[in-house]
Amino acid sequence: MLEHNQIAPDFSLPDLDGNMQSLQDYLSDGQNVLLVFLRHLG
Amino acid sequence: MAQLCQEIDKLQDLNTKVIIISFGTFPSVQAWLKETCTSFQVLLDPEREVYRAYGLERSFFRSWGLKTIMRYVRLLVAGRKWRGIQGDSTQLGGDFIIDKYGLIQLVYCSHDPTDRPAVDEMMKLLKGLE
Numbered sequence: 001m002l003e004h005n006q007i008a009p010d011f012s013l014p015d016l017d018g019n020m021q022s023l024q025d026y027l028s029d030g031q032n033v034l035l036v037f038l039r040h041l042g
Numbered sequence: 043m044a045q046l047c048q049e050i051d052k053l054q055d056l057n058t059k060v061i062i063i064s065f066g067t068f069p070s071v072q073a074w075l076k077e078t079c080t081s082f083q084v085l086l087d088p089e090r091e092v093y094r095a096y097g098l099e100r101s102f103f104r105s106w107g108l109k110t111i112m113r114y115v116r117l118l119v120a121g122r123k124w125r126g127i128q129g130d131s132t133q134l135g136g137d138f139i140i141d142k143y144g145l146i147q148l149v150y151c152s153h154d155p156t157d158r159p160a161v162d163e164m165m166k167l168l169k170g171l172e
Contacts, residue, residue, distance in 0.1 A: 001097045002149050008140040009095045013085035016068065021061075021085055027144050032058040032171055034164065036046070036082075037098055038066065038074075039105075039135035039155035 008033075045161045047079030056168045057142070059083065065090050065129040077122060090133055097151060100132040104154045113156050139164060141171050 002008075012022040026033050046053075046060065053060060062084045064071050071084055087093060118124060137159050139148035148167055150159040 001151075002138070002146055004146060004149065006146050007144050008138065008146050009092075011092045011095065013063065013087050013092060015083065015085055016072065021083075023140070023144075026059050026061065027140070027142060029059075030057070030142050032056070032142050032147075032168060033140045034053070034058055034060045034168070035096075035138040035140065036043075036060065036062050037093055037096065037135040037137070038062060038064040039133070039152060 043078045047081060049161060049165060050079070050081045052165065053168070056165070056172065058168050061085060063087050063092055065093065065133055067129070073123075088129065090130065093133060096136060096138060097149075098136045099134050099151070100130065101134060102132045104134060105132045107154055109156045110154055137164070139167055139171075147171065 008023060010023045012020050015021050023033065023035075050060070060082050062082045063086075064074075064084060065087055066074070067088070068086065071086065075082065075084060135152045135155065137148065137150040137152075138146060141147050148159070148164065152158065
């Protein structure tokens with residue numbers, strides 16, 4: 001179980017155009033990230 | 043998700059990127075985006091490796107309780123099209139806020155598919171990171 005103030009696990013996944021995107025890419029732009037993991041309800 | 047979509051401008055003002063991670067297939071995610079919010083960046087995780095890395099569980103009983111079924115009924119009555127279930131329907135979701143330093147500021151693992159963190163609370167947390 002992840003905890004508050006822990007370093008977020010990095011990942012690299014394809015977007016809908018097939019380009020790989022990583023968490024580090026967004027963070028290196030100086031942005032906060034809100035990650036929403038979909039359920040089958042959407 | 044619709045409520046989160048309405049906040050997209052405020053989220054940008056708060057220097058926050060919304061990333062949706064889905065275990066669905068490409069066509070199902072595209073259809074879902076058209077119905078909900080085309081502003082979101084979506085990444086595909088069909089093997090659910092990142093779901094596991096973030097500690098999200100699978101459960102048939104929590105995924106298919108009465109609340110979930112009633113939610114589907116309400117969505118269908120409201121005009122949502124039934125596209126079938128793509129991928130592993132027992133996979134539970136969650137929401138995480140990661141600050142610009144890469145530190146986790148919110149961990150929210152859903153108890154069932156209808157369980158989501160309040161958008162207002164997430165906006166408040168993000169304002170606090172400014």
